[in-house]
Amino acid sequence: ETGVTQSPTHLIKTRGQQVTLRCSSQSGHNTVSWYQQALGQGPQFIFQYYREEENGRGNFPPRFSGLQFPNYSSELNVNALELDDSALYLCASSLAAGTDTQYFGPGTRLTVL
């Protein structure tokens, strides 16, 4: 059974650019959630996908968007990057939405210059 994986590990972008982060869920898991963790803070919920549909969203602007694919892997896209988007982006997968244990990937550290 493989765990949750994320790519890339680190990324440096400049203001105004666009970025795509990727997540492969744990085998058998159909739910993926994305979180943003700024330095010194707890993770903040961005959105969740269940069987390729978004089924919950936190307080993030529309320039944060996502996708889930038929194999339940997922992408997080951020457009028009701002300096405050610099953070650790975490992906978590679970067997069911909101009612089961979440398992986290190692994260992607994004720096926006």
Added chain:
Amino acid sequence: GIQVEQSPPDLILQEGANSTLRCNFSDSVNNLQWFHQNPWGQLINLFYIPSGTKQNGRLSATTVATERYSLLYISSSQTTDSGVYFCAVVPSGTYKYIFGTGTRLKVLA
């Protein structure tokens, strides 16, 4: 929205000491998990515990959902226990995890 407060915010222990971390939440929840975040940022699942008591080695946790709190006990602490401990809850009627404020633990050799 729901508030999730953890205490203490910071804790320094000598190796071998015991500790209790607390998580208070302001509304009813469907789900609660405890995580340990290591220095590299990896969130490690410790317990899935919406109610009741569980134990895993030196760690144990208790959630009293009716009184809106959960406790994480660490016994015989080791330097590898250092890091940040988060509780995260799923408010009733939603699917999204809300993380607490965290407890930063440092265990000294």
